[in-house]
Amino acid sequence: MKNEIHPNYLETTVTCGCGEVFTTRSTKESGSIYVEVCSVCHPFYTGKQRILDTGGRVAKFEKRFGASTTN
Numbered sequence: 001m002k003n004e005i006h007p008n009y010l011e012t013t014v015t016c017g018c019g020e021v022f023t024t025r026s027t028k029e030s031g032s033i034y035v036e037v038c039s040v041c042h043p044f045y046t047g048k049q050r051i052l053d054t055g056g057r058v059a060k061f062e063k064r065f066g067a068s069t070t071n
Contacts, residue, residue, distance in 0.1 A: 016041060 012026040015035045018041035026033065 014038070 007013045007027040008029070009025050009027060010025060010029065010031060012028055012031055012033055013021060013023055014035060015021050016038035018038065019036075020038050020040045022038075
């Protein structure tokens with residue numbers, strides 16, 4: 001690596017909207033980052049994710065083209 005062309009890699013505190021706080025490293029000079037969601041509160045990571053079938057689109061598709069039983 002070339003000297004003095006890379007940004008400083010500082011310890012940074014990340015604060016989530018849910019209140020979770022953790023430390024990581026970043027090139028952001030302020031030393032703190034605020035995020036709206038994190039792995040503690042995001043539905044994908046918490047297992048509370050829901051699949052929404054808006055207006056019966058899946059049923060409408062299956063009715064139109066038939067439900068496939070082959071893989």
